[in-house]
Amino acid sequence: MLATIWSKYNCSYCDRAKALLKARNIPFEEKKIGDGYTKEELLEAVPDARSVPQIFLGEKYIGGYDQLAKYIDETGFNGTGHSIGT
Numbered sequence: 001m002l003a004t005i006w007s008k009y010n011c012s013y014c015d016r017a018k019a020l021l022k023a024r025n026i027p028f029e030e031k032k033i034g035d036g037y038t039k040e041e042l043l044e045a046v047p048d049a050r051s052v053p054q055i056f057l058g059e060k061y062i063g064g065y066d067q068l069a070k071y072i073d074e075t076g077f078n079g080t081g082h083s084i085g086t
Contacts, residue, residue, distance in 0.1 A: 001079070003028035006042050006054040009035075013065040014053045020065075024072060025079035026057070 003026050007014035021028045031037045033052065046054045046061065055062045057077065062068050071077060 001026070001058045003058075004031060004056040005029070006031045006033065006037070006045065006049070006052055008033040008052050011052055013051075017053045017055060017065045017068055020069060020072065024077070026077070027079060 003021055005014065005017055005021070005028050007018070007030055009032070018028065018030065031041070033039055033042060042049055042052070042054060045056075051064065053064055053068075055064065055068050057071075062071055
C-alpha cells in the first residue's frame, strides 16, 4: 500500500512522518508544497488542513504525524498493508 504525505520544507513533523514510514517499510509518495505542489492542491485533498504533514495510507486519510504514529501503534500496520504478525 502506498502512503501519500503532503509536506513542506523545514518541517520537523514531516521529517518524523517520513522516517516512521521508512522504518515500517511503508512506501510513500511525497507531495511537497513549493516543489511541484501548491497549498491549493493540498486544500483540495484535505479541505480542513491547517498544517503539514497530511498523510494518507492508500485512500484512507490518517491526519498528521501524531495520528500516523497512533494508527501504526494501535494497528501494527506495516508496508504490506497488514498488521505485523498476520
